[in-house]
Amino acid sequence: MPEHGGNLRDAKRLYGRDDWIDLSAGLNPAWYPAPALTDNAWHRLPEPDPALVDAACAYYGAPHMLAVAGTQAAIQALPRLRPPSRVVIAAPSYAEHAHHWALHGHAARQVPYAELADAVDGCEVMVVCNPNNPTGAAVPRAQLLDWADRLARRGGWLVVDEAFADTDGAHSVADRAGHAGLIVLRSVGKFFGLAGVRLGFVAARPDLLAALDELLGPWQVSGPAQQVGKAALLDQAWQRATRATLQRSGQRLHDLLAAHGIEGSGTALFQWWPEARPEQLHDHMARRGIWVRLFRTGPRGIRLGLPPDEAAWTRLATALNEWTRESK
Template sequence: MLEHGGNLRDAVRHFGRPLEDWLDLSTGINPHFYPAPPLADHAWHRLPEYSDALVQAAQSYYGAPRMLAVAGSQAVIQALPRLRRTARVLVSAPSYAEHAYQWRQAGHAVTECAYAGLDAAVGQADVVVLCNPNNPTGESISPTQLLRWATQLAARGGWLVVDEAFADTVSDISVTAHAEQPGLIVLRSVGKFFGLAGIRLGFVAAEENFLAQLANYLGPWSVSGPAQQIATAALTDQMWQSQMVQRLQQEGDRLHQLLKAHGMHTSGTDLFQWCSHHELDGQSEQLWQFMAERGIWLRWFAQGHHRPHGLRFGLPGSEAGWLRLENGLGEWCELKTVDHSPQRHRDTE
């Protein structure tokens, strides 16, 4: 399996610090998670039948004409490559690594392409897969461009797969409202914005016939009863959603400004910031190690073919966490200043 953020037990093993003594900034999950309501007894006792209330809540929240609830968008990322014959698949890069990985695992011919080159390459692909906004760089593509690509691909029986896992605070870039357009498949997740990654729930917006095919492939009872009840409450709580969008936009800007104040030029979303290896003067691994030794767990992306190379910073969930991050960055900058000071160079000559 590929490595992902949130792997705190790896941090414990490698650095010998107790689990409860870590500040986990390695994911893009909202640290201010939706407060799960008390659950009805039948959520635990009965087989989880298909919930019309859940799907209607999702369609209203995401602005989609039709949706299918699934056990996390990861389930769909794994299923899609197995619902097509061998195809030429174009995946944006750098991006969420599971997309290219799963299409390759299913035997498809996968080409990875930078965002800037996608438009020129779409004509040579049967399937195009991208994240919008992108994880981990935060890049985005306009809905107009995406719909044009979807039309091109559909004309030859192709798909455009758009992963909108981080689009909740930037809804103007979403194409869920157009998901009945042939060839367009949109993935959404309640794990990121709502901070409910543990319930493993996501949604797919697409044509009715495709959703029926996907539902048949995934089988019955794919979404647990507790997940359905919690998500229905979250998706219909408009006051919480509005307040959280505002809060995350403020905290996303706060994180951007904090990193900028410590000499880092970043990009990202309201839920994370990305700093490339180049912007870190080639010291992304050193900074990751330095912060980990202080109990701050970041997501380091090692160099690889078509892979991002750098660090992703998630949002701290408390003022104590913000202070801890600020102090860690301050110590790093002091260390770099000492290492590059003229006096130090004279002393080591």
């Protein structure tokens, strides 16, 4: 199983401490305040709520969507809906994509973002995180739509993972996901900071969504998750204020790293950079109670999410100061 952030139990087991600042997952640290649930939310079987899908379609601008138990559920299921295919996964990328396409008989290979345009005509499926996790690289919307059309003409798919697109949706293609061959994944875990509810959405043509729904089975999304997700997707005032706050915080993180000689890239929710000594930096931070995301391979680097409060910003700045001094 690929490594992931958010594994604080591992941090505690390896380093002790109870005062962890978790910057490893790239989630909004000021998560959406979940509303009170209806009295029977934990009792009833979770029938799919059409109002949740309507709210998602309005928020993401997609013509058709399916609610799933986090986009991870779709990432694991989509490879099972195709015969063996040649699959290109943009790299570096969220590791679960390559892992699951390779598990189900597909000829999967990873291709750097700069080489995707040359690879599109040599595959039946292309998978692109846009913006990319972990680097923040983005493929222009017009380029994605061209690739989707070319793949669709030969029965192929373009799968676009837009899990981090909420803070800047300029390149989103969710509104075109009613076209053949285009599949878009969206998540409430990142921007809304609600990773624990396990709720995501797939935008695609109705026939593909029906096949995916059949494969995933009944009661995919819990009743409480549906209620919380619907409230978050409908709360436009919170969304506007949060988007502005995250843009400021993301720039602050970028500037903090730059002040220590680190040129990061990413989104409003995280910064990533190739690091010559990633294991040592990861250990340095962990010994100070700061859990960051270590990328050991392809390329080796570090990703940081946003600190949750001023005390955490101060601890991060202090740890970076100490790392800079020790590295000289």
